[in-house]
Amino acid sequence: MKVEIFTHKSCTECNMLLEYLDQKNLLGKVQVIDTELYPFLALERGVISTPSVFIDGTLVYAGNVDFEELEKLLEGTKISKKVNKDELVEKLMAGIVDSFAATSWIYVNMDFDSFMAQKDFVLAVTGLVFAEDKEEMYNYLRNIMIKEGPKYVDKWNERILRNISSNFVREIYWLYNNKIPVEDIKKMYTLQIFAHWLMVRGGSTGRVGLRIHSIKEADVMSRIEKAYNYMLSNYDKLWEKVENEQKLLNQLENRRSIVF
Structure with missing residues (x-):
């Protein structure tokens, strides 16, 4: 094995x-x-x-x-697992909001048809990879998400915004190694720059998977503005979360004697 x-x-x-x-x-x-x-x-x-x-x-x-x-x-x-149909959407959404790439790509593009084509990921996060009826259950889930995906984005809105905002703040932490005041963040990273970051950074490498939306696309920019405002409103809490996360990572690294 x-x-x-x-x-x-x-x-x-x-x-x-x-x-x-x-x-x-x-x-x-x-x-x-x-x-x-x-x-x-x-x-x-x-x-x-x-x-x-x-x-x-x-x-x-x-x-x-x-x-x-x-x-x-x-x-x-x-x-071997038996997965309840009624739990599939929740398991999938939990898997999506656990991944910055998946979260940002879905949030910006709202294209569930393309996303559900990532079948291996879908099977893994839902546990269907261990189910005997995984093909039938996958098709059932795919049809639901293509039809009703935006509804579940709304339901999971808080977790989605937190994921996007946390990743932005984490990268600010890595870039500057000290806390930048939120007023300076507003000046340095306007809504348009944040939108560009989210489209380019989220789920793309080079031009693979990259979709650039015009800032004139009102529905896309409306969603991105919600994420931007959420980040600014929760900046201090997010920064504290990132700092604690980095301290934990350092502790874990110090405890282990693994050489990569």
Whole structure:
């Protein structure tokens, strides 16, 4: 059995997973691939959320990993699940808002037909990858999301805005290494610049997946303005969250003796 885990050093979940596997003496059974060092390999494999876990080439977890379940898989236990139809949309949306790439791409483009074509990701985040009737259930979910996707974006609006805003603030943290006052953020990063960042940064590498919308597109800019205002209104809380996250990452890194 070949197990590959795609990670990123800034991903808290990745570091917690690696620490768990290290404590269980299971790291020797997996190949850890840093997406920062091997971005094109990650793109080739369709990685849009970390950690992404592949077993014999099949994506089984994306973003949120059941540590104990993965431990069983590594020990040779076969996993089979019955997934409730009524839970599929919630599981998918939870998987989407766990991924900045997925969240931003959906939020800006509102194109669920194209997104649902990322079948491996959909199967992984919903748990359908372990279901015997996964094809039937996937088609059922795909039809729902194509028809009613915008409704679920509205329902998950708070989580979506928090994801986008947190990632923007996190990048400000990385760029400047100290807190920039919110008034300076307003001057340095106007709504138009924020919109450009969100369209280019979210879910695209080079021109792969890139869709540039005109700032004259009222519906797109209206959504982006909501995210922009949310970021400004919650800037201090988001900054504190990012700082605490970085401290945790440093602690996890110091506790582990793993050389990438």
